[in-house]
Structures are given as C-alpha cells and as structure tokens.
Amino acid sequence: MTGVTESRLWRRLMALAEIGAIPGGGVDRQALSEGEIAAWRLVVGWAREAGLEPATDPAGNLFLVLPGRDRAAAPVLAGSHLDTQPNGGRFDGAAGVLAALDALTDLAASGRVPARDCVAVAWMNEEGSRFAPGMMGSEAFCGVRGLDAIRAVRDADGTSVGDALDRLHAAVPDLPRRALGGPVAAYLELHIEQGPVLEAAGCSVGIVTGIQGKKTFSVWISGAEGHAGTLAMAERRDAVTAFARCAAALDAEIGAIDPAIRFTIGRVQVTPNAPSVIAGEVRFSIDLRHPDNAVLDAAGIRIAPLCRERAGPCAVAVTPLVDAPSNRFDPVLQARIARAAAECGLPAMPVLSAAGHDARHLAGLCPSAMIFIPCRGGISHAPAEWAEPDHVAAGATVLARVLADLAYAESLPLTDGAVR
Amino acid sequence: MTGVTESRLWRRLMALAEIGAIPGGGVDRQALSEGEIAAWRLVVGWAREAGLEPATDPAGNLFLVLPGRDRAAAPVLAGSHLDTQPNGGRFDGAAGVLAALDALTDLAASGRVPARDCVAVAWMNEEGSRFAPGMMGSEAFCGVRGLDAIRAVRDADGTSVGDALDRLHAAVPDLPRRALGGPVAAYLELHIEQGPVLEAAGCSVGIVTGIQGKKTFSVWISGAEGHAGTLAMAERRDAVTAFARCAAALDAEIGAIDPAIRFTIGRVQVTPNAPSVIAGEVRFSIDLRHPDNAVLDAAGIRIAPLCRERAGPCAVAVTPLVDAPSNRFDPVLQARIARAAAECGLPAMPVLSAAGHDARHLAGLCPSAMIFIPCRGGISHAPAEWAEPDHVAAGATVLARVLADLAYAESLPLTDGAVR
Numbered sequence: 001m002t003g004v005t006e007s008r009l010w011r012r013l014m015a016l017a018e019i020g021a022i023p024g025g026g027v028d029r030q031a032l033s034e035g036e037i038a039a040w041r042l043v044v045g046w047a048r049e050a051g052l053e054p055a056t057d058p059a060g061n062l063f064l065v066l067p068g069r070d071r072a073a074a075p076v077l078a079g080s081h082l083d084t085q086p087n088g089g090r091f092d093g094a095a096g097v098l099a100a101l102d103a104l105t106d107l108a109a110s111g112r113v114p115a116r117d118c119v120a121v122a123w124m125n126e127e128g129s130r131f132a133p134g135m136m137g138s139e140a141f142c143g144v145r146g147l148d149a150i151r152a153v154r155d156a157d158g159t160s161v162g163d164a165l166d167r168l169h170a171a172v173p174d175l176p177r178r179a180l181g182g183p184v185a186a187y188l189e190l191h192i193e194q195g196p197v198l199e200a201a202g203c204s205v206g207i208v209t210g211i212q213g214k215k216t217f218s219v220w221i222s223g224a225e226g227h228a229g230t231l232a233m234a235e236r237r238d239a240v241t242a243f244a245r246c247a248a249a250l251d252a253e254i255g256a257i258d259p260a261i262r263f264t265i266g267r268v269q270v271t272p273n274a275p276s277v278i279a280g281e282v283r284f285s286i287d288l289r290h291p292d293n294a295v296l297d298a299a300g301i302r303i304a305p306l307c308r309e310r311a312g313p314c315a316v317a318v319t320p321l322v323d324a325p326s327n328r329f330d331p332v333l334q335a336r337i338a339r340a341a342a343e344c345g346l347p348a349m350p351v352l353s354a355a356g357h358d359a360r361h362l363a364g365l366c367p368s369a370m371i372f373i374p375c376r377g378g379i380s381h382a383p384a385e386w387a388e389p390d391h392v393a394a395g396a397t398v399l400a401r402v403l404a405d406l407a408y409a410e411s412l413p414l415t416d417g418a419v420r
Numbered sequence: 421m422t423g424v425t426e427s428r429l430w431r432r433l434m435a436l437a438e439i440g441a442i443p444g445g446g447v448d449r450q451a452l453s454e455g456e457i458a459a460w461r462l463v464v465g466w467a468r469e470a471g472l473e474p475a476t477d478p479a480g481n482l483f484l485v486l487p488g489r490d491r492a493a494a495p496v497l498a499g500s501h502l503d504t505q506p507n508g509g510r511f512d513g514a515a516g517v518l519a520a521l522d523a524l525t526d527l528a529a530s531g532r533v534p535a536r537d538c539v540a541v542a543w544m545n546e547e548g549s550r551f552a553p554g555m556m557g558s559e560a561f562c563g564v565r566g567l568d569a570i571r572a573v574r575d576a577d578g579t580s581v582g583d584a585l586d587r588l589h590a591a592v593p594d595l596p597r598r599a600l601g602g603p604v605a606a607y608l609e610l611h612i613e614q615g616p617v618l619e620a621a622g623c624s625v626g627i628v629t630g631i632q633g634k635k636t637f638s639v640w641i642s643g644a645e646g647h648a649g650t651l652a653m654a655e656r657r658d659a660v661t662a663f664a665r666c667a668a669a670l671d672a673e674i675g676a677i678d679p680a681i682r683f684t685i686g687r688v689q690v691t692p693n694a695p696s697v698i699a700g701e702v703r704f705s706i707d708l709r710h711p712d713n714a715v716l717d718a719a720g721i722r723i724a725p726l727c728r729e730r731a732g733p734c735a736v737a738v739t740p741l742v743d744a745p746s747n748r749f750d751p752v753l754q755a756r757i758a759r760a761a762a763e764c765g766l767p768a769m770p771v772l773s774a775a776g777h778d779a780r781h782l783a784g785l786c787p788s789a790m791i792f793i794p795c796r797g798g799i800s801h802a803p804a805e806w807a808e809p810d811h812v813a814a815g816a817t818v819l820a821r822v823l824a825d826l827a828y829a830e831s832l833p834l835t836d837g838a839v840r
Binding site for chain 2: 014035085086087127128129132133134144193194213225226227228229230231232233234238240241243244245246248249251253255256257261262263264265266267268269270272273274275276277278279280285287291354356378379380381382386
C-alpha cells in the first residue's frame with residue numbers, strides 16, 4: 001500500500017504518540033493524567049473538524065458521535081482507549097480509537113446519514129497501571145462495577161480516581177455530559193494483537209474469537225523489620241526472602257501447568273525498602289491467564305496455599321481482585337469481519353485474545369467483536385511496540401466496512417442470513 | 421535511678437525525637453532533610469546555652485566545641501549522628517550526640533578548662549538510607565572517601581548530596597565553617613547495641629571490642645519487558661522471577677554459612693513495576709556481615725556466581741559498594757571504659773558490634789572506642805526501638821568519665837600504665 005504513511009490515520013497515530021512520548025519511541029500517558037487530557041483535546045479537535053459531537057460521561061469515557069436518523073435508537077459503538085502503560089507504546093489503544101474516528105470521519109463526509117447514532121469511544125483507564133485494576137470506564141458503562149467503588153481507588157501518590165475524574169471534567173468544560181451507560185446495538189474494537197500469531201502466519205487481519213480468562217490477586221507478606229547487621233538469621237521474619245521463596249515457587253509450579261498458562265508478578269513493593277533494614281512488608285501483584293476456565297480456576301486455587309507453604313515465619317494474605325472468565329465474541333460479527341477482509345483481499349484468520357480488552361465487558365451488553373492487527377515480535381507495553389502502516393490501514397479498512405454495515409442496516413442485530 | 425526521666429539528657433532525647441516523629445513512636449529524619457536541619461538548630465541552641473562553639477565543615481558534619489587551654493592541640497571528639505532511617509527510632513545516633521553534648525555541658529559548667537578542645541560531633545549521613553552508602557561525613561573527615569565522589573551521590577528523587585549539603589549550609593549561615601578533617605587525639609561514641617546481648621546478660625554498659633566486617637553490593641538483573649497476557653512463559657526474560665530465584669538461593673546458601681552470618685536484601689526496585697507488565701529490570705541491595713574477615717570474603721565471592729546460576733535467561737551485574745573488614749577498638753580506651761563502669765558500680769561486659777558505626781572510620785585516624793547500652797529486644801531501625809532511661813544515664817555517665825580523663829590528661833594518647 002503505497003503512501004500509507006501519508007494517510008490521515010497514520011499521521012494522527014504518530015501525532016498522538018507525541019503526547020507523553022518517552023525515549024525509544026514509547027509513550028507514558030497513564031489514565032486521567034495531564035497527558036491523557038491533552039490527548040482528549042487533540043482527538044476532540046479532529047472529531048469536531050469532521051462534524052462529530054463530542055461528549056463525556058461520569059466515568060470519564062469520551063464519546064465522538066455521528067448523529068443518525070433515529071436519535072432514540074440504540075447506537076453502534078467502536079473504539080478502544082487513549083491511556084497507556086507507564087512504559088507503553090504508540091498503538092495499544094490509540095489505534096482502535098483513531099481507526100473508529102477515521103471510519104466515522106469518512107461516513108460523515110459521505111453525506112449519507114446513518115440509521116442510528118454511530119459513536120467512536122475512548123474508555124477510561126483500560127490499562128490499570130496508575131489505578132488498578134483497569135477497564136474502569138467500560139466496567140462502569142456496562143454496570144459491571146459501581147462508579148462509587150471505582151472513584152474510591154487511589155494511585156501510588158494517594159490521588160483517588162474520583163479526584164482525577166473531577167479534574168478531567170474541569171479541564172474540558174465545553175464537553176457535554178451524558179448519563180452513564182444505556183443500550184448499545186453493537187460494539188467493535190480494533191487493537192494490536194500483542195502476541196506473535198498473526199505476524200507468524202502472515203495475516204494482516206485477526207478475527208478475534210474471544211478473550212482468555214484472567215484472574216488477578218494482590219498478595220501481602222507481613223514479617224518484622226529489623227537491623228541488617230544485628231538480627232540473627234534464625235530470628236528474622238524477613239518479608240523479602242519470604243517473597244522470593246513464594247514467587248520462585250509460584251512461577252515454577254503455576255507457570256509450568258501447560259504452554260498456554262500466563263503467570264506474572266509485575267509489581268513488587270517493599271517496606272521500608274532500605275538497604276540496611278530487614279523488610280517488614282512486601283506487597284505484590286499476580287496476573288494469571290488461561291483460555292480454559294477450568295484450568296484457570298484450578299491454578300488460581302493453588303496461589304494461597306503455595307504462598308503459605310513458602311512464607312516461613314511471615315504471614316500471608318491473598319486478595320482476589322479481577323476474576324474474568326474466558327468469553328466468546330458474537331459469531332455473526334466475526335463472520336462479517338471475515339467477509340469484509342475477503343472483499344478487500346486481505347489475509348485473515350481467527351485468533352484468541354490473550355490480553356484483556358474493554359470489549360470483554362461490552363460483550364455482556366450487546367453483540368461485540370474485535371479486529372486484531374499484527375504487531376512486531378508480539379511486543380506491546382514497551383517502547384518497541386510497533387505495527388506496520390499497511391497493517392494499521394488493513395485493520396481500519398475492515399473496521400470501517402463492518403461499521404458501515406451496522407450504521408446503515410435497517411434493523412439490528414445483524415442476522416446470520418445477512419452475512420452468509 | 422529515681423528521677424532519671426526528668427534528667428536533662430532524657431528530656432532532650434525525647435524533645436529531639438519530636439522532629440520527624442512518625443506513628444508508633446518512631447522517627448523519620450533522614451540525612452540532610454528539613455528534619456535534620458531542624459534537629460541541628462535545636463542541638464546548636466543547647467550547645468550555645470552551655471557556652472560551646474558550634475561549627476560545620478564542607479562534609480556537613482556538626483561540631484560543638486568546648487575550647488581547651490591549648491587550642492592548637494589535637495582535640496578529643498565524642499559523638500554519633502542525628503540522621504535516622506526512614507522508619508527509624510529515637511535512640512540510634514541521637515543518644516550518642518546528646519550524651520557527648522551532656523558531658524561537655526557539665527565540663528563547661530565546672531569552670532575547669534580542659535587541656536585541649538573537647539568536641540561533640542554529629543556525623544553527616546550515617547544511615548545511608550536516603551543517600552547510599554552511609555557514613556559519608558566520617559568517611560570524608562577521615563579521608564576514606566573523597567568529598568567530590570560523596571557530593572555526586574543522588575537520592576531516589578535525583579537530588580545530589582552536593583545540592584543537599586549546599587542547602588544545609590545556606591540554612592545555617594550563622595555557623596562558622598572549618599576545614600575538612602585534621603588531627604584527632606581520641607574518639608568516643610555511645611550507641612544503642614542494636615542487638616540482644618547486653619539485655620540478655622543484664623549489663624547496662626557494653627565495652628565494644630570491634631565492629632564486624634561488612635560488604636554491600638548492588639545487583640542489577642536485566643530481562644525484557646513484555647505483556648503479561650500474551651508472552652508465553654518459555655519466551656520470557658522476567659526480571660522479577662529471576663530475582664526471586666537469586667534471592668531465595670542467596671538466602672538459603674549464604675544465610676546458612678554459620679550462625680554469625682548476616683545476609684539481607686533490604687531494597688528491591690522493579691521496573692516498570694506495573695501489574696500487567698513482565699518486569700524488564702530489577703535492582704536490589706545486598707548487605708553481608710560477619711566478624712571473621714575470611715568468612716566474609718568467602719561469602720562475598722559466592723554472590724555473583726550464585727546470581728548468574730539462578731538468573732536463567734536474564735543478565736546479572738553485581739557491583740560491590742562497601743568493603744569494610746572487621747576492626748578492633750583501642751585496648752587502652754576499652755580498659756578505661758571498664759574502669760569507669762566499675763567505679764560507678766555499673767555491670768559491664770565486652771561486646772562485638774554487629775552494626776557499622778562512624779567509629780569504624782575514626783579508628784583509622786586515632787585511638788577510638790565505643791560504649792553500648794542495651795536496647796529492648798535488640799530492635800532498632802524501627803519505631804519500637806527503645807532504651808531504658810537508666811541505661812541511657814549509665815552509658816552517658818561512663819562516657820562523661822572517660823571524656824573527662826581525655827580532656828584533662830597531660831598528654832595523649834592515654835597509656836596502659838595510666839589505666840592499670
């Protein structure tokens with residue numbers, strides 16, 4: 001695809017990546033940060049140029065609305081998120097929001113009014129790095145989690161989601177507020193695969209069949225502080241060495257269950273974290289995923305006993321946070337994506353999502369589907385994250401086609417008959 | 421000892437502990453912080469009331485001078501430090517500075533001018549928690565480490581020792597500056613034991629024979645960041661699980677060498693430290709101590725190979741920081757301390773220091789000795805750190821007696837003959 005890096009979508013992706021840019025081509029634009037507010041302003045400006053109507057809701061989700069003929073009909077949504085990991089990349093989230101905006105910009109320019117509102121959406125705090133766990137915006141929108149509970153979550157500096165949301169809304173006083181939630185006719189999300197399957201197969205489009213199940217936990221190890229030079233080894237209750245034994249055992253046992261398991265300790269916080277003080281406390285995160293819910297449950301159940309066995313003289317408390325079983329996306333929308341790819345001559349294949357996405361929650365509300373594009377080496381959540389311009393264009397083309405089907409259909413949901 | 425909590429020394433200890441007070445009776449007054457500057461003002465005020473002459477030097481050490489008859493003679497120094505660990509106690513450091521000040525206050529009030537200057541001293545950054553490693557003030561004073569290298573060290577926020585020293589000096593413009601270092605006739609330091617020996621033996625005075633050897637290291641584990649949900653376990657280079665294997669193996673092997681070994685991993689820093697990102701880097705501290713230099717060397721040599729064996733696909737770099745062999749304190753001063761305790765009817769015993777102290781560096785410069793007092797349960801570097809008022813008084817009494825011996829002796833060093 002010649003000239004694809006001169007396309008509006010690619011130029012916008014690169015412009016958005018300047019906000020929160022970090023060395024190595026990465027992006028640090030965490031949820032509800034000044035950077036995300038700046039990203040909103042940029043994206044809202046593009047939406048207004050296209051004649052779309054921006055709005056926000058109490059959960060800090062951003063909506064860019066192309067009005068339809070029947071404003072009372074359930075809208076079609078497409079999007080992803082604008083926040084990144086602290087050491088994140090340029091495509092995770094941004095590609096899905098900007099591809100949806102791009103498709104609506106073309107629909108608006110065509111002058112053909114859709115049957116129902118079509119909305120590009122950016123969900124609040126998908127990543128969950130600053131405020132854990134993530135997907136807060138889609139959870140609140142879909143009624144999975146109450147807004148009060150979400151507003152009470154605090155970041156490492158003690159700032160609450162509630163305060164950060166209020167600052168976000170104060171920073172964009174010109175944006176109309178809409179109520180939280182409401183009926184949705186269908187949801188589409190384009191995203192980088194964050195895995196190696198599509199690249200290895202030479203496919204530019206992945207038809208996502210579902211999302212593997214995920215459990216997360218917070219583990220607290222409680223020992224006793226002491227002087228590194230004086231307290232005898234036998235008398236210590238050292239939280240760091242207890243952590244080391246627990247983590248090594250968990251990784252060896254749970255990480256070896258089968259090749260599809262994913263077990264990660266990504267965050268470790270030691271108190272007081274001083275070189276000559278035996279640590280009194282360690283808190284750490286566990287992220288556990290598997291496509292088979294039975295395996296996931298069996299692995300999750302092993303965590304607390306394994307920690308207790310290895311913690312020696314320290315106490316252990318394991319708190320479950322996220323418990324999201326595997327889900328399957330709408331088969332009719334999957335078929336529609338496959339047909340759109342075939343019509344464009346783009347090689348496509350079914351693929352399971354190993355990562356979680358906001359589409360998991362939307363799938364409980366309405367027919368939903370995801371389109372994956374390859375990313376280099378399967379790398380994401382890192383500055384080296386990269387999607388080829390022609391893969392971005394391919395995914396956006398398929399998204400635009402399916403979105404147009406949904407925009408102009410006489411009635412929704414789409415039926416099998418309409419596809420085959 | 422009735423009324424000992426109404427003594428000047430005890431009241432001053434409790435007043436000083438208000439500066440940087442934290443819940444549970446602890447103190448957070450790290451080196452060169454606003455709290456330490458406030459502590460200086462309080463102590464300097466007390467010194468001026470007593471007629472002592474305060475001064476500072478380029479390394480941020482504080483001197484409170486009782487002028488002697490011969491101002492050109494090498495002075496006698498006694499003291500400790502005013503900084504604490506982030507989660508420290510009320511006695512570690514403060515007791516030694518205030519006991520020395522108390523003794524000089526009595527000498528000044530007696531009207532009998534000493535033969536030479538007698539100086540209470542507070543050394544800069546003994547603890548090494550904010551700026552690592554510690555004992556910077558005594559190292560600079562004794563020529564163990566250059567001031568330029570010390571000034572270049574930065575804290576976690578990026579502030580350098582140099583900038584923090586300049587701020588300290590700007591905050592006390594009325595304090596005369598003296599040159600760094602110079603000859604010293606003798607050095608005494610009172611300190612809590614930070615171990616259980618004196619308490620278990622029912623001794624209120626410990627005659628410190630020496631300080632056990634200590635090595636510290638900084639270890640860097642380098643892996644590769646990746647997405648927690650997508651990257652297969654077999655393809656990961658996870659720095660956290662590599663750390664866990666290294667730390668568990670080091671603790672099991674080095675911690676078991678013999679009952680006198682002390683092995684501590686007190687600080688662990690994970691990058692990027694986000695729950696859904698496989699960690700790309702871990703840096704951690706090692707603190708290793710043993711009274712026998714041969715055992716210490718043999719243990720130190722095992723660290724790098726053990727880390728390399730257990731780090732799996734990650735790279736490891738082990739950087740030695742502190743390498744301080746065991747030392748022995750001056751036998752004449754030890755005998756003098758024993759005699760002073762006997763004269764006062766105080767039970768005393770020889771004891772090895774398991775913790776490092778500024779006296780280690782002074783011992784390379786002049787005859788030096790330390791007096792320990794018991795602390796409850798051997799606990800220090802924690803809010804629960806506690807010394808009984810009568811133990812503080814006992815140690816201070818012995819310190820004052822030996823300091824008076826040194827203040828009025830016709831010539832120094834003291835000789836065996838003068839003691840026996």
